[in-house]
Amino acid sequence: MSAMHGVKPSERLLDNSGGADWSGYGRTYGEQHYSPLDQVNAGNVERLGLAWSLDLPAGNTVTQPIAVDGVIYFAMGYSFVHAVDAVTGKLLWSYDPEVYKTAGPKQHAGWGSRGIAWWNGKVYTVTHDGFVIALDAKTGKPLWKVPTLDKDDSSYVTGAPRIFDGKLIIGNSGDYGAVRGHATAIDAETGKTLWRFWVVPGDPAKGFENEAMAMAAKTWSGEWWKFGGGGTPWNAFTYDPETDTVFIGTGNGYPYNHRVRSQGKGDNLFLASVVAVDAKTGKYKWHYQANPGETWDFTFTQDMPLADLIIDGKPRKVLMAAPKNGFYYIIDRITGKLISAEPFVDVNWASKIDLSTGRPVENPEARYANPAVVRPTSLGGHNWQPMSYNPKTGLVYLPANELSARLSDDGSGAGWLPPTDVTVGGGPGFAADFKVKDGGPRNYTSSLIAWDPVRQKLMWRVQAPRMVPAGVVSTGGGLVFQGGIDARFSAYSAVDGKRLWSFDTQAPSVAPPITFSVKGRQYVTVLTGFGTSSSSGGAMLQRYRLDYRTMARRVLTFALDGKAVLPPKVEPDWSKPADPDYRPNPALASQGAAIYAQHCTLCHGFGAVAAGMAPDLRRSFIPLSEETFLAVVRDGILQPNNMPKFDNISAKDLAAVRQYIRAQAHNPESDKETEDFGQAM
Incomplete structure (x- = not known):
């Protein structure tokens, strides 16, 4: 027996449960990602507004x-x-x-x-x-x-x-x-x-x-x-x-x-x-x-x-x-x-x-x-x-x-x-x-x-x-909720797919949303921000200006007649630091590209073009200094910030990776959006 309200835990997870809670990943044992709640419905969803938001630290929020x-x-x-x-x-x-x-x-x-x-x-x-x-x-x-x-x-x-x-x-x-x-x-x-x-x-x-x-x-x-x-x-x-x-x-x-x-x-x-x-x-x-x-x-x-x-x-x-x-x-x-x-x-x-x-x-x-x-x-x-x-x-x-x-x-x-x-x-x-x-x-x-x-x-x-698709939830109110890479969280008609409502989330909202009720009021919640392996495709997402440092990672919760507003969006700084000591070395950069592809693309993106899960290294001061680069990558001084250490990569290979990143920072082609995830996945 649960200590919470005397309800058995299993009863909350049955497919015919009432929908007040969302107590499992798919809400119920049957994993339908469906809620019978209908207070928010196709007839009144235009009244849906932000009830509150909570800012989150850096990290994957998908x-x-x-x-x-x-x-x-x-x-x-x-x-x-x-x-x-x-x-x-x-x-x-x-x-x-x-x-x-x-x-x-x-x-x-x-x-x-x-x-x-x-x-x-x-x-x-x-x-x-x-x-x-x-x-x-x-x-x-x-x-x-x-x-x-x-x-x-x-x-x-x-x-x-x-x-x-x-x-x-x-x-x-x-x-x-x-x-x-x-x-x-x-x-x-x-x-x-x-x-x-x-x-x-x-x-x-x-x-x-x-x-x-x-x-x-x-x-x-x-x-x-x-x-x-x-x-x-x-x-x-x-x-x-x-x-x-x-x-x-x-x-x-x-x-x-x-x-x-x-x-x-x-x-x-x-x-x-x-x-x-x-x-x-x-x-x-x-x-x-x-x-x-x-x-x-x-x-x-x-x-x-x-x-x-x-x-x-x-x-x-x-x-x-x-x-x-x-x-x-x-x-x-x-x-x-x-x-x-x-x-x-x-x-x-x-x-x-x-x-x-x-x-x-x-x-x-x-x-x-x-x-x-x-x-x-x-x-x-x-x-x-x-x-x-x-x-x-x-x-x-x-x-x-x-x-x-x-x-x-x-x-x-x-x-x-x-x-x-x-x-x-x-x-x-x-x-x-x-x-x-x-x-x-x-x-x-x-x-x-x-x-x-x-x-x-x-x-x-x-x-x-x-x-970049987003997870969905459908409801007894005839709605389908889904976010998007374009920072728009939307409600669609479950009957014909017509968009009935949307909200500017200021950041991608591709995480699966949920809906639940407290004291008779229905809420819809989604997390914003970007992450997972999709972040490796930064080169094809440059139009969205996804920046690790300024991305609005939040919990957003909506309800009928919600009146909260988000603070103004912080625009990213896309400038690149001066690198007067850089000298081209195509052969070394080519070696570094292969090593980078193997170890770095998941977070920092193919071609060193990031999509918000980690900093865009073309715009970072860290690769400009060999000492700093080694301290971060080899020695792991930023591990508490979730930057792993790669002490298994040789000094020679790390030098090649550093050269590749600096070369990409000087490569104007890397700022152009492409349709390419890289040659090997």
Whole structure:
């Protein structure tokens, strides 16, 4: 029994709960990202106004809050947890786990936290280096802390934990190193590990953990375990209390290239799959694999809402998914049998999904033995930003991407070895060139689409600026809320997609919003600011003038007749410091470009063009001084500010990186917006 208002924690998370709280990542066990609240509706949303705002420190704010009993909880940056009064915006407490002291090289993959969890008077965050920390929800006092990762491997954690019937579920992340995916269940009261489900098999010589791993091993070839295999289930978990089943969405293979990872042979279970397991024991029940022999970084780690649909005149209990590969899947969640699958974006890697076998009918050229234009790309037709299923309209509201890339085998072959560091340029076994002329009419765009899952049909589309989609929430009031890279937070009609209201957030608002009520008043909350791996694409986002130092990172909360106003926007200073000692050295800069691409792009952007997650180094004084540069990059004097140290890079290579950054500062072409994420992802 919860100490808060005498309500059982599980009752808050049922799909038919009233909607006053948003106490889990998808609000409920079914992860629909839908609220039945209708006080704010299509008829009065023009009265929606800012109730309050709260300024936040620097760090990733592309994270979803939760709201329980009038308190908003969220974690930004590296699991820096805040509790805020939902009515007044007053900060009640904060907790910084000081991840930089323990994370080591894991901090090099710097996405930060996507969300947190609540259960029975406790708030839970999972740090980047895999520690689950339980906090007292009233005071923020740490209650216990337990590890879920090997401190010496290449994995880390970026996804939000879920709590299903008293069990906290968290998966590991890490598709840039030799990682073996796993999901771990922990007792939410004590921190005791209850079970672990491994996504891919390990070394056969050491024996398999269970029958599921022995079965999966038959679908692999070569010495895959030396590469880890991948499959990290970092984001997508759903729970069906009727059958006591946890559904796990799994990730891509590692390395990406099937020919390198598994000699081009076998389905490689359980990559790119949904796996159903017993919630009490973690025992395998069934699986459906969307991409047998996955070779494109086509993860199945996008949210998987549950629903009860009428299909062909019969009620069906289904799991829905819109993974990276661009098909919308309807799966019987009792049996795992595929019911239907149709493309929701432009797809050319497969012509269809064969419903008799459940397997894709692939375009052989898409496996890029020879260079081939493939769509979607590793960025996905849909990425991690959550979609929303609205049971009142029967529609799914989905942030979709349209992007093509020319893929080619990088020639690494059987001699390929995984990197020794957690980096963005980890040698995936293929090269991706995003500068393609035949990418389709909507290439490099994103959109909000309404999708009928029963008819598998597009109902409407709202084109979004550039290719940075935002998470969505839909409501019983006939509204769909979504932010954007263009600093506009909007409410759309759930019926036809008409924009009914918008607000200038002064900064990107691409985090998933939530809605809840306190004492009968409905609120809508979203965090502003930019982060995650999208920040690497600063070169294609220059029109938005995204500046780390001046970006308005805030919590914004709205209600009917809200009267608060934001302070004036602070305009960034785009000047570059004088560098009279700079001398061109194209050869050294070229060497530095490759090293920079591997270690620095994730935060500071391809081409040294940042997008707000970290400073734009072309405009920084730090690279001008060798002493200062080494103190920051090699020695880590800014680690408390979440700048990792790279003491594994040689002095020679650091000199090359410094030369490259200074060269880019003197390169006028770097100030021009491009449509390129870089040559290798």
